Amino acid sequence: MNNAADNIPPQTEGEKTDVIHFVDCGSAQEAHHLFLLAKDRLKDISQWHVLSGPHSAKFAITDAAGNEVYKMAEKGDLFYINLPAPGPLAGDGKEWVRIEAIEEVDDATAESEYITMTVRPVASPMHPDRAIAHFFAHQSTNTFIVERYLTHVSAASYGRNETPNNKGVGLYDTVRNTIIALAAREGLSGPQWKSLVSGILEK
Numbered sequence: 001m002n003n004a005a006d007n008i009p010p011q012t013e014g015e016k017t018d019v020i021h022f023v024d025c026g027s028a029q030e031a032h033h034l035f036l037l038a039k040d041r042l043k044d045i046s047q048w049h050v051l052s053g054p055h056s057a058k059f060a061i062t063d064a065a066g067n068e069v070y071k072m073a074e075k076g077d078l079f080y081i082n083l084p085a086p087g088p089l090a091g092d093g094k095e096w097v098r099i100e101a102i103e104e105v106d107d108a109t110a111e112s113e114y115i116t117m118t119v120r121p122v123a124s125p126m127h128p129d130r131a132i133a134h135f136f137a138h139q140s141t142n143t144f145i146v147e148r149y150l151t152h153v154s155a156a157s158y159g160r161n162e163t164p165n166n167k168g169v170g171l172y173d174t175v176r177n178t179i180i181a182l183a184a185r186e187g188l189s190g191p192q193w194k195s196l197v198s199g200i201l202e203k
Contacts, residue, residue: 004114007103008143014163017184019193020156023201028151032108034203035148038155039104039115041200042146043073051199057192058082066125073117075102078125081134085180088173091124091133097142098122114147121165131169135180136162146200155197159184 025031041051046068049056060068061079073079080094087093097119104115120141121134132138143158164181166174 002103002105004103004105004112004116004145004147007101007116007118007145008158009118009141009160011160014140014161015159016162017159017193018156019158019197020154021194021197021201022152022154023203025151025153029108031148031151031153032113034153034201035113035146036106038146038153038200039106040072042115042117042144042155045073045077045079046070048196048199051202052192052195053199055084055191056195057084062125064125073099073102075099078122079119083180086176088133088135088169088176090127090130090169090173092126094124095134096122096124096132097134100141112147112149114145116143116145118143131173132165134165135177135184137165137167139163144197153201155200157193157197 023034025034045059045061048059059079059081061071061073061077063069077099078096080096082094088095099117100120101118105113107113118141121132121136121138123130124133139161140163141160145156147154165177169177
């Protein structure tokens with residue numbers, strides 16, 4: 001069985017961020033049940049803001065035209081992130097990403113089981129011919145992992161190749177994306193992902 005971390009894209013440029021939260025359970029069976037709950041929470045993207053608390057960004061999966069749909073996440077899905085800050089013009093005020101990979105290994109009898117989900121910035125589905133609608137560039141990724149190892153369950157967010165999206169966009173988005181990307185690199189995005197991964201593992 002592959003290791004969950006094998007599904008994190010390699011770091012080749014820009015910055016990287018790791019946010020992880022652990023919970024210890026009393027038995028492997030209890031840990032397995034928490035893993036299954038956490039896995040469903042990870043895939044329920046439209047509820048991430050509830051898990052993250054009152055100051056969270058809003059998240060929603062959409063169809064190919066950008067209309068919100070309520071569904072569990074699948075490979076290829078688009079979703080937007082509505083930050084509590086001015087958004088990019090290219091995305092009509094929202095950051096956009098696509099789920100490019102989901103890997104799942106469920107086995108209550110094994111030492112470990114996991115789900116990984118990797119997302120990448122993309123253009124808004126309402127304006128597919130425009131620039132990437134996100135403060136990070138297209139080469140940036142974020143991989144979310146929920147994993148059980150014996151009686152321990154973890155939830156994590158791994159940002160890789162985080163570079164500002166300031167090429168091929170207008171002046172406003174160039175300045176805005178650079179400022180927010182630099183703030184994220186300085187750790188200001190940490191509270192959002194820390195709140196999310198903690199909420200995913202709430203018993």
